C-alpha cells in the first residue's frame with residue numbers, strides 16, 4: 002500500500018539547531034505500519050541522531066496496541082528495579098512521570114509512597130491510568146503541561162524523551178517545575194551504542210519514525226546544564242540498561258528468523274550473544290541505552 006508523502010521540510014537538529022549529515026535510511030522495521038523510508042541525520046555540531054522529516058501523520062505510527070494496557074503487572078520486577086534506581090537520588094515526595102503508558106512504574110512508585118502524577122497523551126492509556134487511581138494529566142505537549150503543574154521533587158521519563166517533538170523545551174520545563182534539589186531522570190537509547198555501529202539501520206532502537214532524536218550523553222549534559230540542572234549520575238550499565246541491551250539483540254534475532262520454529266532458538270542465542278558482549282557494551286557508555294540523572298541547583 003502506498004501512502005501519500007505528507008511531510009514537513011527537513012529538520013535542523015532539534016537540540017542545537019545545527020545542520021545534519023545523512024547517517025542511515027530505514028523503514029518502520031519494528032511495527033511495519035507501512036513501507037515509507039525514513040532518513041536519520043547526525044548533527045554536525047552536537048552529534049544528536051535525528052529523524053530528518055517527521056511525518057505529519059505521526060500518530061498513525063502509534064497503533065492501538067502500542068500501549069499494552071493491563072500488562073503492567075507482568076513486568077513488576079523491572080518496575081521495582083527502576084524505582085530502586087530512582088530512590089538512590091530522591092527518597093520520596095512528589096513525582097511526575099511523563100509517558101507512563103500502561104502505568105506499571107507509576108503504580109509501583111505510588112505504592113512505594115511517592116505522590117504520583119503522570120502526563121500521558123493517549124486517550125485509552127489515560128482512561129486506564131485513571132482506573133488504576135493514578136492522577137493523570139492528558140497532553141501531547143508535556144512541556145506546556147509541566148508549566149501549569151504544581152512543583153515536584155522528581156520528574157522521570159523512561160524511554161519517552163526520544164519521542165518528544167521538542168526535547169529542549171521539555172528539559173527547560175522540567176527544570177522550571179522541579180523544586181530546588183529535585184531530580185530529573187531520563188532513560189534513553191544511546192546513539193553511541195556499539196549495537197548501532199554494528200547493525201546500522203537494523204538497530205531496533207532506531208524505531209523509525211517514532212524515535213525523533215537520539216541524544217548523546219555529552220549533549221544531554223550540556224543541555225541540562227544550561228537549564229540549571231547538574232548531573233549526578235550517568236549510567237550505561239544499570240539493571241534496566243542491561244535488560245535493554247539484551248532486548249536489542251533478541252528483538253533483532255527474532256525478526257531475522259521468520260520461521261516460527263527457529264524463533265525460540267534465535268531468542269536464546271541472542272541472549273547468549275548479549276551476555277558475551279555485555280562487558281564491551283557496558284564499557285565507555287557504549288550500551289544500547291543510558292540513564293542520566295540531574296539535580297536542580299539549590300537556589301543561591
Ligand SMILES: [Zn+2]
Pocket residue numbers: 014015016017018019044045046047048049
Ligand atoms: Zn545538534
